[in-house]
Amino acid sequence: MTIDSKTDEQSTPEVEASADDTVVAAAPVTPESDTEADEPEGDAEDYLVEEGEIAGDYLEQLLDVLDFDGDIDLDVEGDRAVVSIDGGKDLNKLVGRKGEVLDALQELTRLAVQQSTGDRSKLMLDVAGWRAGRREELTRLGTEAAERVAASGDSEPLEPMTPFERKIVHDAVATIAGVTSESDGVEPNRHVVVVKE
Secondary structure (H helix, E strand, O other), X not given: XXXXXXXXXXXXXXXXXXXXXXXXXXXXXXXXXXXXXXXOHHHHHXXXXXXXXXXXXXXXXXXXXXXXXXXXXXXXXXXEEEEEEEOOOOHHHHOOHHHHHHHHHHHHHHHHHHHHHOOOOOOEEEXXXXXXXXXXXXXXHHHHHHHHHHHHOOOEEEEEXXXXXXXXXXXXXXXXXXXXXXXXXXXXXXXXXXXXX
C-alpha cells in the first residue's frame, strides 16, 4: 500500500526512549496496556497496519522537510509492520555508511509510532532496498561460514554486527547441519562466532 494522504488521528502520550535496540522480542512490551496476545489475529494485523500508516505519515512529512522524493510502501511481515521508501534519487543519504542513518531513522520512526499508540513498536524501515540487500548478503555470509566450519571443524568469528544483523546470521547458520553459532563480545564489537557442534 502506498501512502498518499495524512491522518490526524494522533495522540501524544509520554514517550519513554529506550537504549535497547533488540528486535528479536516476540511482542511489544507494554505494561500499561493489554497485550496483543489477547487480541484476535485480525485485530493484531489491523494494529500493525495502523502502525505502518502512522510511520508512513511521519516519514512523508520528513521527506517533505528534506525535499526528497520517494514512494512509501507499507506491508506486514509476521509480527511487525514494514515500511519501505523507494524511488528517490537522494535516498542513499538516508541510509548512511553501513546503515547507521537508517538505523537512527528507524528508531525515530518507532518513537513517533509509540508517541501515537502508547506501545513500543517493532516496525522495520527499509530505504532504497538497503536492508533487503543486506539481509541477502548476511544470509549468504552465514551460510558460507557455516559450510566452511562444517568442512574444517575450526570455529570462525565474523565481523561485528547489530543485533538484527546477528539474528539474520544465526538463522542462516541454523540451516546447516553440524554447526551452531553464538554471539560474543560487547557492543559495538559484538559478533557472531560459528562453531562445530
